[in-house]
Structure formats: structure tokens, C-alpha cells
Amino acid sequence: MVAMEPEPVEEQGLRVRAGRVLAVIAGALFIALLLNASELEREAKAKPLGTERDVWVGIWKPFATVSRSLYLDRPRAWADHALDRGGTGDVFELPPATATVAATPTAPAQLVRTPSAEEPLRIWIGGDSMMKVLGESFVREAGGSGLFDPVHEPQLESGLTRPDFFDWPRELNRLASVQPRYDVFVVMFGANDAQGIIEPNGTIHQVEGSAGWVAEYRRRVAGVMDLLRADGRLVVWVGQPVMRSDGLSDDMAMMNQVYREEAASRPWVRFVDLWPLFVDSEGDYNAYIADDDGETRLMRNPDGVHFVREGGDRAARAILKVIRAEAKVD
């Protein structure tokens, strides 16, 4: 309260005792909690495996049980369904590939057709939060020529380890058969993938990089590559760049190895290695990198992970170069 000031008219009668206010706030949050408990539980389950996740799941679970038994979770579920929101379970299931593939396994002379102004290449570009800025840059770099028609759909905080946050297999399966079909898929995952992973049989691999973890992650990467396969279609798999944190960098290098190996055995996949583009002369992370024209520019976000525009542009040019080469565009 400001002293000396008479109470303004619009405030008269609106002052309430603090105890009653606390009751209203606590009551509101409690009701909101019951209405929203299933969603809170789902989000807690989507956290990286570990103690923090267990604690939050433990907190929300009883509320979710009560909420479900009283049907209080229904309004939210209906709304989510109407808006096509919400994820699925935590099992990474690869749908059977529906796209058409010729019986002959021999690779064609040219993976993807050469575009013209009348029939530009339809390109889908997406993935995790790394793809936000990079994809924007790609749309700009690729869009100028009139030969490419890019569609940019990143999903922040998504990845391949945790389908319970965003179900990429389901989404990519849908995109693979969309009409008119996409000629090129540019995908990038991994920035959120350095965390515990669960096999379909329920086996948990807590530590990223362990033999069991790599085997399950490899199955998923290979599965996504196969899912996107179609005649006359190019899949560009973009590797992760070096990160400021050494631990995160090691994880990215480990996953890049998986991408590289799986891409190598699939003629329709090209792996684009961003790593060398974002290290300094000593081979280390540096936010400032000498660009193609020799000028040193700020490439990375202060978080030491994401790109800023210049970094996105640099990565986008590398990706576009690969697509141009495959499509035989000068």
C-alpha cells in the first residue's frame, strides 16, 4: 500500500485478506493440477531418465491416478485430441515403410531428379532445435534460385531417444507419403539425444554411448533412414557440430559416428558433417569462426549449442552444396 494516497475508486472493496488469497491460489493450482495431472505426468516422464525424472513422476503420479478415476483428465484429453496435440508412449516404434521402392537394389545413376523452374525440388527440412535457425537459413539460401521449394518444420526439444515428447517416427512416416511427395528430406537430430534410452522390451540404457545404448540408437537412426527411402528421393542426414561443453561434444561425436556409418551403407542417404565447419584452427569449439570469405564472424548462440544466423547460413550452404551436386544443378 502506498501511504498518504487515498484508495483509488477501482480498488475499493477489492482488498482481500492474505489467508483467503492463499486459499484461492492454492485451490486454483490444486484444481488445475487435477485437470492437468495426466499431462504433467506425461511431461515428467519425457524428462531425461534419472533421479529428477523419478521424483517428478512420483509427485504427479498419484494426482494423475485420482484425476483419471474422477474423469477430470477428460476435458484436457478432448481438447488435445481436437487440436491434434500430445505425444504417445515412450516406446520408439518404427511403422512399416509405406513408400514405393523398386525391387532392383542397384543405385540409379542419379539419386534425385534435376529441378527446373517449373518443377522445383520439394525439400522438407526439420529436426530438433538446432534446425530452427539452420532451417531458416536454408529456406533463404535455397529459395532464391527458384529451383528449390523448401518446407521448414523443426520441433524444439525433440529427438530420437524420447518419442514420448515428440513422436518423430509417426510424423516422418506421415511426411514420407505426403502428396505431392518430397524429393529431398534434410534431417538433423541428436542435440537432445544424449540421455537414457528405453528399448521396446523395456530395457533401460541409462548411459549414452554404452554398447546397449548405441545399439538401440543405431536401430532408430537406421529405421528413420529406411522409413524415408523412396525411388528418386535423397535423404540428407546432417551431423551435429562441435559444442562448447566437452562432454556434450563427445556425445555429439559419438552420435555422428552412428549417423556416418548408417548413412554409408545406404545409397540414398548422404551424411553432411558440420563438425569441421565450426572448429577453429586448433580443432576446438569457438563461437567465432573464419567464414568462407575469410572474415571472422560470430556463429554460435551464447548457450554454446545453437547457431546464430551466420552459423546457420554457413551450415545451410554446406547442405545445399550436397543437394545441388546430387541433383546436378550447377
Added chain:
Amino acid sequence: MLFPTVDFAIFFVVVFAIAWTIRPYHLWWRVFLVAASWFFYGFWEPAFVLLLVGSTAANWAIGHDLSRMKDVEGRLNTPGRALLAFGVALNLATLGYFKYYGFFAEEINDLFGLVGAGEVIPLRQITLPVAISFFTFHAISYLVDIARNDIEEPMSPLDFSLYLSFFPHLVAGPIVRVTEFAPQIREPLGERLVLAVPAFQLIVFGLFKKVVISSYLANEIADPVFAAPGQYGSLEILVGVYAYAIQIFADFSGYTDIAIGCALLLGVKFPQNFDQPYRAFSLQDFWRRWHMTLSRWLRDYLYIPLGGNRGTKAFIYRNLALTMIFGGLWHGAALTFVAWGAIHGFGLVIERELRERYEGRLGRFAVVWQWLITFHVVCLAWIFFRAETFGTAWEMLWRVLTAWDGAGALSPLLLIVIAGSIAAQFLPDRLSGSLRISFSRLAPAAQAATLAVALVAIDILRPGGRLALHLLPVLR
């Protein structure tokens, strides 16, 4: 932690309960609020708390000394003036190091590059502590207020700590004055009475603006258009710019509304920060409605010290332009922000000239034109504020005028949201007043249920991806 999170909701309920319980123990109440604020800040990065504490200690000590360095008439003596200059410079230097190092290093290196010199200043990326722009401005205002005798006596270390770090205004304002803040925390407790209904209204509508409207417009059109304008036609770019105008208003005013509401629940009244800015009929009017606590800070601690309204016309215009350009640079370390400030600065100057010439000679429908022109000058400035480079800004302006094709990116929902948001700027105040009265008549259980449904609805409508909570450049 950020306001629209479960973490903050839990934090706030605990703080609310404890703060009102110990409110009669005036000392402990303030100690508790300072501790809670430091915890809130340390949630981002514990090391930054040291910076906040360091700034608090240095500014308190300087303020304490300043108050004793005055002559009989109460004016600062010569050493006092030197100390004030030092104090302001110290604050600006700290802000400058964290916020503008990269900007100046790049610009200076470019300059030297022209004459063939290499990298004169090493390029390093410095992590910018959250909130530093705001507590720096709070600290400067405190020192200047002491020098000007706007504050009768310096604050105690505890009160000053609370002033600088009080968590509702810490991260993104509003910029509260000592003269507004100090009396409220000195007040001995009467009854534990809370202006709860206006606070709930501010918080719920603030969340809706920030989490739903702002994020939706950013994802749907503003981000893609500003990232690759070459892909969009005239109409799409125009709508993208309108969308950004709404987005930044919804984001920023939403955040400060939540701040004002939270402070109100804790018994501290903050000044209003936004007052339907897009209903303004002139730029001058716009700045009385947009980020009002920043405007008055710039007026009192920059425009007036520069000379303000006293002097020749050219002198006044210089002051206006300088103030706005500096205000632009405060929002972000790039020349595009300077351009944003310059458009407003020169716009204000031109507006004054026009007003002198045509005042009282305008026709009946002039207000429509005045509104349209004001809104579009503000939007023009937003293009430079949001665009990453001048190249992007010019490309957008060029394409608005020339690229007469395509409207595929525009959905009916998008247009409805934009039109509705602009229309909402013209809603009369009494509407929100009657909403408050109806809500206050509800039984507590019904109030709780209403708030709960609103919160869940906001959560359902939130666009996917938690990072979509768009942080303004000014948060940094």
C-alpha cells in the same frame, strides 16, 4: 526461473505463504524477500548472484557516500560530483562489458580491417547475465536520485538489496523508482490485505498474451518472414510485420503484467508499464503508452540531463534524437537497434514540427490518418528492431512494395488473431473494471475453479516446444 513455468508457480506459492506469515516481523520479512530473490536469480546461473550482490554492495556504498558530500544548499560538492560520475560510469562499464563487448570488438576490428590491420580486439563471446540491463538502470536511478535530493536519506543496505533484486521486477522490469518502492517496504503492517483480484487479472491475461498469443504469432508468421523474406510476397510480409508488432507487445507487456501482478500479491504496487500502445494517435502518445517505466527513466536520467526542453529548437531536437538512439542501443547491441531508436527519435522531431504548423487546422477524419500513420511508423521501426541485418530490413521493405504475389502463408485464424489483438487495444478500461467486480463477487471456491480452468486452457493452447517461449532481447 521464468514466470510461465511450473517451477515458478511452486516457488511463488511458497514465497507468498511465508512472506505474509512473517509480514509483522518487518526485518525478517525483508530478509526473506531478498533471500527468495537471490534464489530466483541463482536458478539461472548461481555465479550471477555474485554479480548482483557485488553491484548491490558497490552502489549502496557509493550512494551512502554521495549523501554526505553535499554543500549547505544540498547540492553535490565537487568530489561528490566526481563520485556520482564514477558511480554511473561503473554501472555503465559493467553493462557495457557484458552486453556490448562483442559489438564494439567487431565494429572496431572492421574499422581497422579497412586499413589492413588484423584483429585489434580479440573476439570472445561473453555470457550476458540475465537482468543486468534492468538492475543497472535501477542502480543508476538510485545514485542520481540521491544526488538530486529526490530521496531524503539513503536506503539501508537491506532495503537497497531488496530494491535492486526484488524478484518480480528483477528480470524484465518494470523499472520502479526508489520513491515508489521504499515507502511500501517501510510501511508497518496494518492488516494483511491483498489487492488480489487485479493481481489475478494481470497474471492470467499476462500469461495468455505471453504464452499463447506471442508464441503463436512468432511461430506462425513473424519468425519465418523475418528469417527468409525472399520467400514471401508483399501481403505476407506486411502481415508478418503486423504480427511481430503484436508479438512483441504481447510478449513484453505479458511478462511485465505478470511481474506487476506477482508484486501486487506480495503487497507491493508497481507502476503500470503498458497502456494499450497501439491505440496511440502520435508517436509522443505511443511513448506514453509503451514501456512507460523505461520512457520515464530515459526522460529523467538522460533527456533532462542532456538539457531536455530548455534551449533552442535544434538543441531540443538533438536531445530527443540522442535519447531515442541510446534507448535503441540499450535494447540490443547492434546497429539495427540504433536505427530503431533513430526512427522514433527523428519521428518525434518531425511530429513536433508538424504539430506546430497544423495544430487546430485538421479535418474531422484526421484522427484516422493519424492513427494509421503512427501505427505504421511504429511498425517500420519494428522491422529494424527485429531484422537480423540491414540487408534483411531493406529486402522486406522492397518486397512489401514490389512482390505482389502469394498469400499462401496467411490463414484465417492468423488474420483473426491479429485483427482481434489490434481491436483489443481500443477496449475501454471500464470493461476490465467490470470484469474485476464480477470476479470479486464469486465465492472463493468459484474463483479458484475459474483461475484453474484459465490456467489449463492457456497450457492447452500453448504452441508446442518449450523453447518457443520467446525471450526478448531486452531480457538479456
